[in-house]
Amino acid sequence: MNNKTFTETRLMTAKQLSTYLSFPLSTIYLMVEKREIPFKRFGRKSIRFDRKEIDQWIDRHYDKSYYLG
Numbered sequence: 001m002n003n004k005t006f007t008e009t010r011l012m013t014a015k016q017l018s019t020y021l022s023f024p025l026s027t028i029y030l031m032v033e034k035r036e037i038p039f040k041r042f043g044r045k046s047i048r049f050d051r052k053e054i055d056q057w058i059d060r061h062y063d064k065s066y067y068l069g
Contacts, residue, residue, distance in 0.1 A: 011040070011048040020054070 014032070018025040031037040038053040
């Protein structure tokens with residue numbers, strides 16, 4: 001059995017991504033439906049989110065005008 005936590009794995013489930021982004025699960029599914037977030041589909045119902053693609057998506061989409069650093 002793999003002892004990695006979801007923060008160490010490459011592919012995340014919608015529930016894991018919800019935790020990772022602190023977004024409600026319903027928001028994740030809505031973003032997938034609207035194709036607003038990168039995802040990979042396996043079969044008809046199984047979707048996963050590549051951590052690297054999500055991190056790049058975050059970098060492209062967060063509002064830098066609010067950055068106070």
